[in-house]
Amino acid sequence: MTDNRIQTYIEQRLILNQKVMDTNHLGIKRFFNLDTNAYTDSVLSGKTKELLGLTASLVLRCNDCIDYHIIQCIDAGFTDEELFEALNVGLVVGGSIIIPHLRHAVESIELYHQLQMKA
Amino acid sequence: MTDNRIQTYIEQRLILNQKVMDTNHLGIKRFFNLDTNAYTDSVLSGKTKELLGLTASLVLRCNDCIDYHIIQCIDAGFTDEELFEALNVGLVVGGSIIIPHLRHAVESIELYHQLQMKA
Amino acid sequence: MTDNRIQTYIEQRLILNQKVMDTNHLGIKRFFNLDTNAYTDSVLSGKTKELLGLTASLVLRCNDCIDYHIIQCIDAGFTDEELFEALNVGLVVGGSIIIPHLRHAVESIELYHQLQMKA
Amino acid sequence: MTDNRIQTYIEQRLILNQKVMDTNHLGIKRFFNLDTNAYTDSVLSGKTKELLGLTASLVLRCNDCIDYHIIQCIDAGFTDEELFEALNVGLVVGGSIIIPHLRHAVESIELYHQLQMKA
Amino acid sequence: MTDNRIQTYIEQRLILNQKVMDTNHLGIKRFFNLDTNAYTDSVLSGKTKELLGLTASLVLRCNDCIDYHIIQCIDAGFTDEELFEALNVGLVVGGSIIIPHLRHAVESIELYHQLQMKA
Amino acid sequence: MTDNRIQTYIEQRLILNQKVMDTNHLGIKRFFNLDTNAYTDSVLSGKTKELLGLTASLVLRCNDCIDYHIIQCIDAGFTDEELFEALNVGLVVGGSIIIPHLRHAVESIELYHQLQMKA
Numbered sequence: 259m260t261d262n263r264i265q266t267y268i269e270q271r272l273i274l275n276q277k278v279m280d281t282n283h284l285g286i287k288r289f290f291n292l293d294t295n296a297y298t299d300s301v302l303s304g305k306t307k308e309l310l311g312l313t314a315s316l317v318l319r320c321n322d323c324i325d326y327h328i329i330q331c332i333d334a335g336f337t338d339e340e341l342f343e344a345l346n347v348g349l350v351v352g353g354s355i356i357i358p359h360l361r362h363a364v365e366s367i368e369l370y371h372q373l374q375m376k377a
Numbered sequence: 378m379t380d381n382r383i384q385t386y387i388e389q390r391l392i393l394n395q396k397v398m399d400t401n402h403l404g405i406k407r408f409f410n411l412d413t414n415a416y417t418d419s420v421l422s423g424k425t426k427e428l429l430g431l432t433a434s435l436v437l438r439c440n441d442c443i444d445y446h447i448i449q450c451i452d453a454g455f456t457d458e459e460l461f462e463a464l465n466v467g468l469v470v471g472g473s474i475i476i477p478h479l480r481h482a483v484e485s486i487e488l489y490h491q492l493q494m495k496a
Numbered sequence: 497m498t499d500n501r502i503q504t505y506i507e508q509r510l511i512l513n514q515k516v517m518d519t520n521h522l523g524i525k526r527f528f529n530l531d532t533n534a535y536t537d538s539v540l541s542g543k544t545k546e547l548l549g550l551t552a553s554l555v556l557r558c559n560d561c562i563d564y565h566i567i568q569c570i571d572a573g574f575t576d577e578e579l580f581e582a583l584n585v586g587l588v589v590g591g592s593i594i595i596p597h598l599r600h601a602v603e604s605i606e607l608y609h610q611l612q613m614k615a
Numbered sequence: 616m617t618d619n620r621i622q623t624y625i626e627q628r629l630i631l632n633q634k635v636m637d638t639n640h641l642g643i644k645r646f647f648n649l650d651t652n653a654y655t656d657s658v659l660s661g662k663t664k665e666l667l668g669l670t671a672s673l674v675l676r677c678n679d680c681i682d683y684h685i686i687q688c689i690d691a692g693f694t695d696e697e698l699f700e701a702l703n704v705g706l707v708v709g710g711s712i713i714i715p716h717l718r719h720a721v722e723s724i725e726l727y728h729q730l731q732m733k734a
Numbered sequence: 735m736t737d738n739r740i741q742t743y744i745e746q747r748l749i750l751n752q753k754v755m756d757t758n759h760l761g762i763k764r765f766f767n768l769d770t771n772a773y774t775d776s777v778l779s780g781k782t783k784e785l786l787g788l789t790a791s792l793v794l795r796c797n798d799c800i801d802y803h804i805i806q807c808i809d810a811g812f813t814d815e816e817l818f819e820a821l822n823v824g825l826v827v828g829g830s831i832i833i834p835h836l837r838h839a840v841e842s843i844e845l846y847h848q849l850q851m852k853a
Numbered sequence: 854m855t856d857n858r859i860q861t862y863i864e865q866r867l868i869l870n871q872k873v874m875d876t877n878h879l880g881i882k883r884f885f886n887l888d889t890n891a892y893t894d895s896v897l898s899g900k901t902k903e904l905l906g907l908t909a910s911l912v913l914r915c916n917d918c919i920d921y922h923i924i925q926c927i928d929a930g931f932t933d934e935e936l937f938e939a940l941n942v943g944l945v946v947g948g949s950i951i952i953p954h955l956r957h958a959v960e961s962i963e964l965y966h967q968l969q970m971k972a
Contacts, residue, residue, distance in 0.1 A: 263704075271480070273482070274480035274481075275480065275486055275633070277480070277483045277484055277487065278480055279478060279719065280485050281457075281461045281483060282459045282865075283465055285465040285468075285469070285530065285533060285534055286461070286464075286465050286468060286479070286659050288526075288530055289465075289468055289469065289473075289530060290476075290527055292523065292527060292530065292945060293473045293476070293945050295523060295943055296523055296942050296945040297942070299883055300934050300938055301932070301935050301938055302938040302939065306904070307662075307938070307939075307942050308963070309905065310904065310905060310908040310939055310942045310943075311902070311907050311942060311946065313905040313908060314908050314912045314942070314943060314946045314947070315474070315475075315946070316848045316911060317712070317909045317912065318474045318912055318913070319796070320438070320474050320477060320948070322476075322477035323474055323477065323749075323946075328760035330839050337896070338757075339409070339813070339896045340896050342757045342759045342762070343457075343895055343896055343897040343902070344761075344902075344905055345762075345859065346759055346761040346765075346836060347889055347906060347909070348904050348909060349710070349761075349762060349765055349893050350710060350761070350765065350887060350888050350891040350904075351710050351712055351714065351906065351910070351918075352709075352710040352712065352713050352909070352913075352914070353706070353707060353708050353709040353710025353712075353907045354707050354708050354709075354710075354765075354769045354799075355708055355709065355710075355790075355791070355796050355799055357766075357769070357798075358796060358799065361747070361750035361751065361753070361754055362884045363882045364750070364753045364754050364757060364850075365750055365753055368753065369456070372903050377879065378609075391835035392632060392838065393838075393840070393841055395589070396837070396840050396841055396844065397836060397837055397840050400814075400818045401838060402818045402819070402822055404649065404653055404822040404825075404826070405818070405821075405825060405836070407547075407645075407649055408649060408822075408825055408826065408830075409590060409833075410650065410693060411642065411645055411646060412588050412830045412833070415584055415585050415588040415642055416585070417560065419581055420577045420578050420579050420581055421577070421581040421582065421852050425544065426581070428544070428548065428583050429547065429548060429551040429582055429585045429586075430585060430589065432548040432551060432552050433551050433552060433555045433585070433586060433589045433590070433831075434589070434831070436552045436555065436556055436608040436948075436950070437555055437556070437589070437590075437831045439795070439834060441833075441834035442589075442830075442831055442833075442834065448867050449525060453497050454750070454942065456539070458613045459539050459540050462538055462539055462545070462860050463540065463545075463548055465534055466534050466535070466545050466548045466549060467548075467552060468885075468948070469534040469948060469949050470552045470553070470556070470948050470949050470950055470952065471536070471552070471948040472555075472912075472944070472945060472947040472948025472949075472950075472951065473945050473948075474912070474946055474947065474948075491842050503939070507635070509670070509956075512887075512956035512957075512959070512960055513956065515956070515959050515960055515963065516955060516956055519933075519937045519959060521916070521937045521938070521941055522946070523941040523944075524940075524941050524955070525942055526954075527945065527949075527950070531949045531952070552722070552950075553729065554943070555678070555829075555831070556950045558950050558953060560952075560953035561950055561952075561953065562927050576638075580638045580640045581640070583643075584640055584642040584643050584646075584965060585696070587642075587643060587646055587829070587832050588646065588829060589829050589830050589831055590828075590829040590831065591793075591825070591826060591827050591828040591829025591830075591831075592646075592650045592680075592826050592827050592829075593671075593672070593675045593677050593680055593793070593827055593828065593829075594829065595647075595650070595680075596677060596678075596679035598635060598643070599631035599632065599635055602631070602633075602634050602635050602638060603631055603634055603812065606634065622859070629969060649826060651828050653822055653823050653826040654823070656817050657819055658813070658815045658819055659816050659819040662821075663782065664784070664819070664823050666782070666786065667785065667786060667789040667820055667823045667824075668759070668823060670786040670790050670822060670826065670827070671789050671790060671793045671827045671926070674790045674793065674794055675794070675827070675828075676795055676915070680827075690846050693778070695876075696777045697777050697899055698775055699767060699876045699878045699881070700776055700778040700783070700878070701773065701778065701783075701786055702881075703772055703880040703881050703884075704772050704773070704786045704787060704790070705786075706767050706880075706884055707772040707880060707884065708787065708791070708794070708799075709766060709790070709794075710789045711884075711888045711918070712909075712910070712913045712915050712918055714885075714888070714918075715917035715918065717871070717873060717913060718813055718869035718870065718873055719869075721869070721872050722759070722869055722872055723784060723874050727870065727910070761887065761891055762891060765887060767932055768880065768883055768884060768887065771880060772880055809859075
């Protein structure tokens, strides 16, 4: 057990994704595949597209999606300062209703770095 | 006490709905009445309209609303496979931002079946 | 030329969908395919899923999506009274912010019937 | 005929509301009634509630709803400066995605004043 | 430690706002400043604008934002009956998808009064 | 006069932005300033941030915002293929409800190129 909510998120996401796969629904499986493919290297780098995913998740106010893309963005090599810049774009686009998700995102960046240091 | 989050949801919803009724606000009471009436049998069956409610709740990304309509849909006789079909429509309409709520929904279906078996 | 906005919508949609296909983007093409497949007969009828699509489009307030699913629903055999029932569910779920789209939907049903009578 | 889009909006709204009433759907009629009642004088003045309606319409980005509440707010006696203050709250809450609707709202205020001067 | 979730919210908000300030991002800091300024007395009272903020938060379905504005509204002198009126406007505008947030809001009003009585 | 809707958008945007500035509201002016500053070169290039703005605008389904960022992105040097990649990320995140805006975006890219060729 852990009290780092990013680690809890990673673990829970795996367990629940398995339940979704266990529905054995072809359409859902194909959607998950399409989703994965959207972030692979192409004429835009996968790295850049993860940043697009993070900003989209922030303006749509989905904490789980924010956490997922923060992990992907940090793994892809973005610095914290670059992530703050992307979050600022999302804040200006989405307004103060975004602020609770911005607070969440800033904390998630810190928590994922703590996980990385332990690993 | 329980660790089945659907049971917790059912109990909390009752307690909080009572607090809302205790405001004694006529407009709010009439809205709740209108809401209940929208899902009764008419030229469309109440069962079909619960499925509309579930899909609408998924694309609007409201976990409590999803849980409510999952319970109603299962009680009305929908099979899990039929619910997955409706969730797939919601996933395609609403995109990957829906995925955390899809995970929630699939787990809620499982948890409500566990409650049913105990009853 | 026509002054029936549903006919204009049908024609414009075809022209613009062709432009989207001309981008030759594999991910986009696969998404369109997935979207089409979501509404085919399965454990739920395609007809029922079109009604889910209509309600989802109403609560998400997308007039073009509403028009598309109204056409599909009428072609699938829903009566106007059944469509009004589905629209009422969407209205209660989505609130008064839905009303301009409800007005649009009711007019679209009328306009599509006018097109059908001419054909 | 007119080229003032607020006058066109007022006329079209009446025509389409009549079509909605002609569906003769009890739930829809009761919703419209509930909607009207929400803005009558009570412990909060109807005037104040129209301003709540305007701000809600702006952050939900519904131009028709914005126009409706601008008309109600001006008729209720709000000055342009007061309306700009409410629009500013909506802009900060909702972010730059609101800006096209802010532009629409500022123009609607001007257009409704032009209508008032003609009357 | 406390089991009053409004007190927990107030404490967590302070801690996380500090983390956001620690990013030292000028754009974010200026946005927070703009946000604060939007609710100061002007041609509309700060009190009235807090009620606009509450209604906007309800229709946008952000529990943290709802809690923030409930606290501000109660501190500014609104009675519970006045807040219920504003919540009713939000409910009618936003529909039944709002109901879980309405339940949250009604409970938050009660919880903040409990905090006030202890203070 | 023109029948290129991107040129019409550019012209109308200027006229209406002037009306917004004429409100002389300090908060609104500061917001517009903050918005402009969010897209200047910093640890992320302005070019990259315009692409974030485009994706955010697509998932939030704002045609005017999409058009604005398409113009900025093309002026900043993105190729059509790169823009289609970003639009595909937005489509997967936001789902089929995005499709009418995707159609709009693909046409806007074509229309802006036509304007560029005339210039």
